[in-house]
């Protein structure tokens with residue numbers, strides 16, 4: 001565990017009385033990109049939402065540390081202002097709130113009391129990022145995610161990330177729903193943000209994404225735990241052979257059998 | 259002396275109005291006295307707070323102390339066709355820079371004198387049938403002035419006409435009136451501002467008559483910003499001839515007790531009336547709204563959308579009727595009320611109604627109540643927006659979806675700014 005990492009320590013969490021995370025440990029140092037793969041229902045989105053502070057989930061034990069400080073007691077907005085970003089698997093629609101006003105409110109919240117966001121600079125930056133992500137400029141006056149296609153929603157998640165410049169980002173299936181061209185654009189957008197000042201956790205089902213966003217490490221999640229980790233080649237092997245072998249070898253059932 | 263026991267000036271004491279109108283005022287006064295005060299069991303006053311409409315403590319308004327200051331404060335839109343300012347019913351500012359030739363924008367008493375026929379044809383011609391007949395009679399009896407807008411055939415006014423109605427004085431009463439007549443193919447945007455000079459208790463009984471000729475297009479907005487201690491009635495009648503389109507929005511941003519009545523008559527084939535309202539209610543504010551979408555002609559459409567956001571122990575009442583008369587086949591009528599409940603102590607009452615006498619019509623009505631969506635809140639908080647601001651943004655968005663219905667981008671933006679200011683952005 002380092003002071004410059006997003007660190008998940010033996011995390012147990014449940015919804016109602018149903019346990020979903022069962023002792024998950026993971027360390028994402030700043031400057032690295034990690035990928036999580038795993039079957040539907042493994043708990044990947046749950047992990048992402050718990051890190052962001054979703055009120056529906058109860059952490060029963062373990063901890064999540066951002067640069068060495070526990071964030072579990074903090075409200076979601078405080079976590080975000082500390083530098084944590086979650087690109088949602090299913091972004092919410094917010095009727096009547098324009099993207100421009102939404103992102104502006106998010107940036108405004110990061111300024112000290114009494115300080116106003118400079119409108120000209122804001123729009124210049126917003127338009128530059130939109131252009132880079134091929135989001136049409138007239139989207140600024142559309143309501144957040146309302147009536148967006150699946151791919152447009154995902155692009156807008158990355159637009160928000162680009163504007164908010166987080167120090168840790170969790171991208172939950174940002175590639176699903178994207179066509180090939182959009183995948184390249186979004187990946188380029190993500191890669192542009194890569195660097196020594198950000199750590200990323202990329203949740204995906206498809207090895208293809210990892211051709212564009214090449215991870216430093218790949219983790220396999222099963223039944224609420226990380227059961228195996230490797231380098232980018234692990235993703236290739238999963239793509240070719242599926243999850244059975246890894247679950248047999250390293251998973252709950254595999255360990256019991258051994 | 260209470261306004262409810264003050265008769266209008268007898269003939270002779272005032273020649274502001276022509277004699278025939280003064281006679282009407284005496285008759286209206288008699289009607290006011292004759293009609294009973296609304297009672298608990300009266301259908302149009304179901305759920306209403308009858309204590310709030312006791313007028314006995316209100317008296318006639320004295321002239322404003324500092325009209326120049328009110329004129330200076332009458333500033334919203336920067337690019338206008340004209341602006342009138344009334345301070346305690348006295349016209350104190352009249353600026354008509356951008357009006358096309360032929361348009362009449364006059365104080366009402368002048369219109370009654372010099373354009374009697376036009377005036378009579380559209381001044382309070384239809385029955386006030388949503389409950390406030392008595393109060394409309396008092397308005398008629400005491401009417402001092404008001405704005406008369408006439409746009410002749412085919413004339414299009416691009417920029418808005420802005421009319422300000424100020425009230426000043428503790429327990430003062432005013433009777434604002436805006437009468438708009440659009441001739442065939444005419445088009446205009448009119449914004450009425452209702453404002454209190456100070457944080458005082460006051461009474462306003464406001465009436466607007468909107469008359470649209472064939473193929474006329476009107477955007478009418480009432481920006482109601484009375485003080486939080488004010489009692490106000492806003493009584494609207496809209497009449498739309500063939501292919502005319504009326505889009506009317508009432509924003510109730512102030513007041514302690516607001517009674518709104520909005521009555522649309524779809525008189526001509528393919529006429530259209532869009533009825534919108536934005537109601538942020540907080541504190542102990544009560545907003546009581548009654549509406550009527552009355553379809554007389556075939557293939558007309560009416561589209562009502564009211565959004566109420568209720569905080570603290572505020573209260574709203576909505577009662578709306580869609581009526582499709584026998585001849586009005588292929589009517590398309592829509593009515594939707596949404597209550598966003600921001601507090602457990604708030605109370606929203608919705609009573610949608612439908613009466614269909616024609617065949618082959620499409621009518622949809624519904625009222626919904628819901629709280630802030632937790633997932634929307636979480637999404638916004640996950641972007642770093644504190645919960646209070648997130649809730650504010652959601653409320654702003656909730657009202658924004660009503661503004662979008664205006665289909666007039668500059669107007670939408672302008673009103674959005676007013677709303678932002680009021681909601682504290």
Ligand SMILES: Nc1ncnc2c1ncn2[C@@H]1O[C@H](COP(=O)(O)OP(=O)(O)OP(=O)(O)O)[C@@H](O)[C@H]1O
Nearest residue numbers: 015020038039040041042043044045046047056089
């Ligand atoms: N709000 C909830 N109520 C009940 N069960 C839930 C809830 N949220 C998640 N779960 C359950 O928790 C388990 C993990 O769900 P999660 O969404 O985290 O999976 P995932 O790994 O992201 O799956 P996918 O790959 O399909 O996105 C699932 O069995 C799911 O049904």
Ligand SMILES: [Mg+2]
Nearest residue numbers: 044045046089
């Ligand atoms: Mg998921």
